[in-house]
Amino acid sequence: MALIMEYMNLPELEKVIDQVKVALVPVGSCEQHGPNSTYYTDSGRADAFAKALAERMGNKVLAFPPVTYGLSEHHMDFVGTVTLKPETLAKVYEDICVSISKHGINKILFIIGHGGNTVACEFAAITLKMKYGIQAFWAGFGSRTATGGLKPPGYAYGHADEFEVSSTLGLCPQYVKEEMVPGIMQDSLYTRGFWGYAPSWKYDVSLNGCLNDARKSSMEIGLDMKEEALNKLEKIVEDIIAYENKSKV
Ligand SMILES: [Zn+2]
Secondary structure, eight states: OOEEGGGOOHHHHHHHGGGOOEEEEEEOOBOOBTBTBOTTHHHHHHHHHHHHHHHHHGGGEEEOOOBOOBOOGGGTTSTTOBBOOHHHHHHHHHHHHHHHHHTTOOEEEEEESSGGGHHHHHHHHHHHHHHHOOEEEEEOOOOSGGGTTOOOOSSSOSSSSHHHHHHHHHHOGGGBOSSOOBOOBOOSTTTTTOOSSOOOIIIIIBTTSOOSBGGGOOHHHHHHHHHHHHHHHHHHHHHHHHOOOOSOO
16 A cells, blocks of 8 residues: 555554655645646646655655645736745745654655745755754656657746646646647747746746647656656655765754
């Protein structure tokens, strides 16, 4: 039985907690994905991926429920998006990891379903190491090679486009809508390749909230992406289990 908190009760967890080496914490968002998929896309993908990884790794890995709000300030010009401030989100991550660590699991891997959260993961990981000696890691589960000939253009990809929609179809197809539309891309500093600021996704990137052309997405590509990412992450988790932090904390 895979260790997945959503399906476990207290006696079941008590029996195996001593065998757990790494906790998985999926981190998603509540943000718009244009017409192509729902507000739950990032949370659903991260959660489904963490569960699939737990299925593969037996009692070494315990999958926690997802954090379903994230850092989505760049999508706030679209109705329905919710954002936490970077410092709030880092604190949420910190508190979750400290709680998990109290029960004997000192290595925590954030499974990132929304790239905007990375800054908070990094901030939390540094704080956790400095303040508590807890080792936190983060990893996405995107895979460009498995997409074969479907590589989206280089400057902006991975949001409600063929890349992300395929990934969603492979992990949690219930969040994808039947009608797909291409993005209405904007000409801006961002789309010309300069990313050193806090852009508005709506006015600087895509007027309808999606990138590129999701009509090219498919479940077949998504399943290949999932398989490739699972193989990669399985090895990473084994390396995390073997990792010894030699720093003085
Ligand atoms: Zn997304």
